[in-house]
């Protein structure tokens with residue numbers, strides 16, 4: 473049995489996931505917690521939020537995020553790639569900065585106009 477805190481919403485339910493019983497989840501107040509608990513044990517993923525360097529912008533860094541969750545085990549590798557990315561202003565919120573990061577099928581997008 474593994475104990476987790478559900479991070480899907482601010483309530484933060486304490487979950488218990490039973491690996492020996494098909495990853496049965498208890499302690500969740502809603503269905504989203506069950507899905508989170510099962511995924512977290514079998515294939516944990518996260519949306520990556522960070523910044524990339526930008527030239528000619530009002531600031532030197534532009535906030536970006538993945539447009540979906542990527543495997544948790546690839547977060548550091550994705551950060552290494554994004555450290556080397558340098559874009560030019562103007563950039564629109566939602567604009568794709570990097571397509572298909574690490575062949576995940578997930579794009580990195582800008583999260584503000586700059």
Ligand code: SF4
Nearest residue numbers: 478481484485501505
């Ligand atoms: S189980 Fe549901 S209510 Fe509880 S923290 Fe997760 S999403 Fe929120």
